[in-house]
Amino acid sequence: MTATTEAVAAAAIATTPVQEQTALHPTHPANKIMSSLPSTPTTATTETSQALSEIFFVESSRRKHSIKIQVKLCPEGVYLRRETDQDDHINEQLIRIDDIIGSRYGPRLKKRPRGGLTSCKNPSGDATQEQEQQPDSDNSAYLYIYAYLKKEKPLRRVQTLRILRFRSSNDYAENLQTAELWHRTIRDHKQRNTTIIDISGSILGSGSRKHLLILLNPKSGSGKGRELFQKQVAPLLTEAELQYDLQITTHPHYAQEFVRTRKDLLERYSGIVVASGDGLFYEVLNGLMERMDWRRACHNLPLGIIPCGSGNGLAKSVAHHCNEPYEPKPILHATLTCIAGRSTAMDVVRVELSSKDKHYVMYSFLSVGWGLIADIDIESERLRSIGAQRFTLWAIKRLISLRTYKGKVYYLPHPKEEQEKPIAAAAASVASHQEKEMEKEAPVQLSVEVPAPPSRPISLPLNLNGDVGSVNDFSEFRDLPEDFNEESEADPDQFVDALSLDRSIFRQHADSWHSAMSRRTAFYSVGGQSIRSSRSRMSVHQRIEAANAEFAELLPSGTIPGLQMPLPAADGWFCEDGDFVMVHAAYTTHLSSDCYFAPESRLNDGIIYLVIIRSGVGRHQMLNFLLSMNTGTHLPHGDDDPFIRVVPVRAFRIEPCGSDGILVVDGERVEYGPIQAEVLPGLINVMTTNGQ
Numbered sequence: 036m037t038a039t040t041e042a043v044a045a046a047a048i049a050t051t052p053v054q055e056q057t058a059l060h061p062t063h064p065a066n067k068i069m070s071s072l073p074s075t076p077t078t079a080t081t082e083t084s085q086a087l088s089e090i091f092f093v094e095s096s097r098r099k100h101s102i103k104i105q106v107k108l109c110p111e112g113v114y115l116r117r118e119t120d121q122d123d124h125i126n127e128q129l130i131r132i133d134d135i136i137g138s139r140y141g142p143r144l145k146k147r148p149r150g151g152l153t154s155c156k157n158p159s160g161d162a163t164q165e166q167e168q169q170p171d172s173d174n175s176a177y178l179y180i181y182a183y184l185k186k187e188k189p190l191r192r193v194q195t196l197r198i199l200r201f202r203s204s205n206d207y208a209e210n211l212q213t214a215e216l217w218h219r220t221i222r223d224h225k226q227r228n229t230t231i232i233d234i235s236g237s238i239l240g241s242g243s244r245k246h247l248l249i250l251l252n253p254k255s256g257s258g259k260g261r262e263l264f265q266k267q268v269a270p271l272l273t274e275a276e277l278q279y280d281l282q283i284t285t286h287p288h289y290a291q292e293f294v295r296t297r298k299d300l301l302e303r304y305s306g307i308v309v310a311s312g313d314g315l316f317y318e319v320l321n322g323l324m325e326r327m328d329w330r331r332a333c334h335n336l337p338l339g340i341i342p343c344g345s346g347n348g349l350a351k352s353v354a355h356h357c358n359e360p361y362e363p364k365p366i367l368h369a370t371l372t373c374i375a376g377r378s379t380a381m382d383v384v385r386v387e388l389s390s391k392d393k394h395y396v397m398y399s400f401l402s403v404g405w406g407l408i409a410d411i412d413i414e415s416e417r418l419r420s421i422g423a424q425r426f427t428l429w430a431i432k433r434l435i436s437l438r439t440y441k442g443k444v445y446y447l448p449h450p451k452e453e454q455e456k457p458i459a460a461a462a463a464s465v466a467s468h469q470e471k472e473m474e475k476e477a478p479v480q481l482s483v484e485v486p487a488p489p490s491r492p493i494s495l496p497l498n499l500n501g502d503v504g505s506v507n508d509f510s511e512f513r514d515l516p517e518d519f520n521e522e523s524e525a526d527p528d529q530f531v532d533a534l535s536l537d538r539s540i541f542r543q544h545a546d547s548w549h550s551a552m553s554r555r556t557a558f559y560s561v562g563g564q565s566i567r568s569s570r571s572r573m574s575v576h577q578r579i580e581a582a583n584a585e586f587a588e589l590l591p592s593g594t595i596p597g598l599q600m601p602l603p604a605a606d607g608w609f610c611e612d613g614d615f616v617m618v619h620a621a622y623t624t625h626l627s628s629d630c631y632f633a634p635e636s637r638l639n640d641g642i643i644y645l646v647i648i649r650s651g652v653g654r655h656q657m658l659n660f661l662l663s664m665n666t667g668t669h670l671p672h673g674d675d676d677p678f679i680r681v682v683p684v685r686a687f688r689i690e691p692c693g694s695d696g697i698l699v700v701d702g703e704r705v706e707y708g709p710i711q712a713e714v715l716p717g718l719i720n721v722m723t724t725n726g727q
């Protein structure tokens with residue numbers, strides 16, 4: 036079939052809804068869009084990179100005149116230009132290729148989409164008999180184009196369906212061929228638009244036709260995960276023609292194990308989507324990090340989140356990053372983000388914890404908290420049945436009896452912060468303010484019965500022993516463990532076991548792991564044994580180097596000393612010692628969908644925002660702080676506030692005194708004790724709409 040303007044007279048366009056069209060005068064600048072496009076109808080071409088263009092007609096029994104619509108399909112999207120017979124009224128619309136999620140072609144859908152089809156006329160204006168035909172005898176082929184147009188003020192996505200009806204031929208197969216060509220062209224334009232080639236030349240994102248892995252926690256949030264998925268997510272995936280494998284978790288750690296052990300993860304999947312809360316995302320991230328090929332997995336498998344949980348801090352942060360709407364349909368909007376086929380690098384934070392004789396390493400993406408917010412989060416769990424009100428109630432309770440915690444907070448300022456504002460100067464200024472403010476705040480402090488703030492400067496560089504004091508050079512370096520015995524034999528299989536990243540082995544020997552990566556040591560030691568092979572001709576030092584090189588591949592190398600080691604002043608560590616109401620570190624903008632905690636944060640800025648609130652802060656100020664967290668106006672500007680400070684850092688360590696308190700990582704409680712964290716910039720990729 037040759038599709039000419041006449042031949043396409045028997046095509047129809049129907050729209051749902053039509054509110055996207057704007058009335059334009061023929062001389063309106065937007066008309067230039069159309070004139071700059073290829074003008075001849077090219078439907079019959081087999082080269083899908085070319086623009087397709089055809090004239091469609093809309094017939095309405097209510098209208099006297101037929102409406103002619105020129106439709107052009109170009110790499111930029113679908114342009115529709117509508118003219119009435121009088122030719123004095125033109126509407127024009129561009130549906131951007133980014134806003135189109137997919138299309139489908141074939142016979143008319145049995146279930147008529149909302150808005151329905153509009154029957155058509157041919158160019159001569161004769162009413163067609165076919166419009167009255169039953170679907171069975173209809174030889175038209177239909178193309179359904181699914182789009183979600185982005186609108187500002189208020190920011191939203193408007194669901195839009197365009198239906199093109201092809202019936203130039205009496206032969207259904209020929210009409211279908213034309214519809215298929217349009218469908219294929221849309222798909223090609225979309226793929227070309229979303230294929231991301233990274234600096235190493237490899238293809239990321241959904242340019243490929245691999246499956247998506249979707250992990251769904253049926254128990255998350257209100258426990259309606261399955262239902263929400265079926266109703267809101269699956270239809271969009273179908274419209275986007277995305278193939279996916281759905282894994283429904285059956286118990287805690289299911290997702291972590293699945294991701295850790297699935298052998299063909301990289302070969303089969305183009306990305307992993309978590310349909311759940313932040314807890315399951317944490318599992319997936321840590322499962323990936325426990326894989327031997329973690330580096331490739333983190334790089335090649337973008338992670339997406341569809342918020343079915345109760346907190347949903349990451350989903351909100353991603354929406355914020357891409358300037359995408361979130362409420363009132365967070366699941367719809369997040370699904371659109373996951374199927375957009377683009378990704379952005381995101382920071383991960385490596386967290387080390389130590390409690391009694393145990394030592395853990397975990398990877399976090401949201402926050403680490405100690406003190407007030409962590410307490411409210413965890414202690415209010417007992418009121419879960421009353422919903423989100425539990426936070427407000429518990430916050431009031433905790434404000435009335437404001438608790439403080441004694442300990443030390445160390446931090447390594449982010450280089451940007453160091454350049455802009457020398458931290459020691461800032462600390463001195465905070466200290467002098469603090470002295471002045473102490474007098475004003477004194478009555479409130481008494482009434483809340485919290486200890487007075489320390490009278491000495493609160494941030495000072497550290498010496499070698501980790502004590503606050505003068506700066507000394509750090510020069511200690513050991514390259515062999517003291518007990519290293521060149522002649523000792525070890526079963527090479529033990530080496531393999533140690534590298535298998537079995538979680539129990541990993542945690543059991545975590546000390547050795549992190550010390551092998553520490554700057555201070557460069558030795559490899561597993562469970563007190565040194566590894567050697569009698570067959571090897573390598574020197575001890577070569578073997579050490581080789582083992583260390585292998586370690587470097589196995590886990591992201593931290594750059595800060597291990598948790599048991601002192602923090603070298605030469606590397607610029609600072610320390611605050613005293614009583615704290617809370618210390619909360621955040622690396623995404625939102626801790627939950629309504630907690631805009633770190634407004635300055637960016638997904639991949641390599642910065643941890645450390646919010647430190649010292650004892651002595653007034654209850655009224657704390658109340659304001661908590662109430663303004665949802666608008667992001669809770670943090671003081673500059674260094675004027677003597678009690679509340681925000682320090683952009685690369686790494687930090689908290690050493691709480693005593694054993695009574697709560698520590699949270701990504702909103703989940705962890706064992707109470709020393710904890711340190713370091714940002715690993717841009718370690719993973721998360722699905723976004725803009726790929727920036």
Ligand SMILES: Nc1ncnc2c1ncn2[C@@H]1O[C@H](COP(=O)(O)OP(=O)(O)OP(=O)(O)O)[C@@H](O)[C@H]1O
Binds near residue numbers: 255288312313316345
């Ligand atoms: N089938 C399951 N049954 C019970 N618990 C599960 C199951 N699957 C996963 N989990 C666990 O449930 C925990 C919480 O899940 P998730 O984070 O998805 O929901 P949430 O707590 O409601 O949301 P948020 O973390 O955003 O507050 C996870 O840490 C995970 O280990």
